[in-house]
Amino acid sequence: MALIECPSCKKRISNKATQCSFCSADLTGNTDSLTTISHIKRSSQLMNHSMLSMTLFIAGVVIWFWGGEPAQGIRSYIAGVCFVLGFVGYLITRVRIVLHKRKRV
Secondary structure (H helix, E strand, O other): OOEEEOOOOOOEEEOOOOEOOOOOOEOOOOHHHHHHHHHHHHHHHHHHHHHHHHHHHHHHHHHHHOOOOOOOOHHHHHHHHHHHHHHHHHHHHHHHHHHHHHOOO
16 A cells, blocks of 8 residues: 555645545546546646746835836835745746656656
């Protein structure tokens, strides 16, 4: 008996189980289609993280240049934090996407 990951809830279950004991997902069907669906869901989730990071970065640009002049005071700090978090988050997410695509079953 080996432990595998449930395709719907990601918890560890027996490979001989016909139903997940956590989420009650039916595991008697084609496991290839279940892993494909799980892979697509994860890809979609990573793309959403990527878009959120890009939106945060763009928000930093808008905050910085709002009103036609560079930001000063607290506005510059807020814009800087948005720049950094958006840029770093985007880079990390893109690396995770590449690694996820390499892991393709």
